[in-house]
Amino acid sequence: MTPQLLIFFVLAALAVLGAVSLILQKHPIHSALSLIVVMVALAGLYLLMGAEFVAAVQIIVYGGAIMVLFVFVIMLLNAGIEEHTSLSKFAGPPGLLLVVALAGFLAATIARSTGTVQAAGQTGAMASTKGISSMLFRDFVYPFELTSFLILVAIMGAVVLAQREKS
């Protein structure tokens, strides 16, 4: 077993355990901390794949900004332990069936694929970041500018939604 494979299995186990912990925890703040573990493990996997820039963005935006927002809202609303209500009689069994069907479909698709997709050579760290920036500002410049508009709309929407009504 090569060191890379070993690192992969450690990080993959960490990510899956974090996701399982997200499901099992009763308190939302514990779920949020589990999700941070998943995101950090995924950032490590991106580093392993030679995607340094994506790994940094994953840590800064997902692990930093988005999860801070989640934790902030959980504490703002003083969210307590999840109260357990029974599953809907109509939605429960079909939902479980759908989860099993989706898992089976994904497993079948992956199993059917030839399994010979090999990495086409590691691109260097700087080459990867340089390539991303030139693609982002050359080929994808219009989508990139549109995202700034999207974020502006999202900021205004969040402010309007969360403000207190003055009356």
Place this chain on the structure above:
Amino acid sequence: MVPTNYYLILSAILFGLGVFAFIFKRNIITIFMSIELMLNAVNLAFVAFSQALGKLDGQVFVLFVIVVAAAEAAVGLGIIILIARNRQSLNVERVDLLKL
């Protein structure tokens, strides 16, 4: 070198766990977090394919997905605050105005 299949299997497992959490959790904030988990699983598949094909398009798409996730988190948490203010509960079972 880690085979690309391993990354895809991990991605599928994480996505499945996200769907499971989305269906079976009752707290609306946790449901929202499971959506983020699913987006992360898709990002992993994007980067894995980007590495497998030796092209950077996948990584650029991941950046766009992260931007959309950030915008979605901001608006979604605003909606959650509104729900908590109006219904005094974070349980999705209590948000049942449309139920007969």
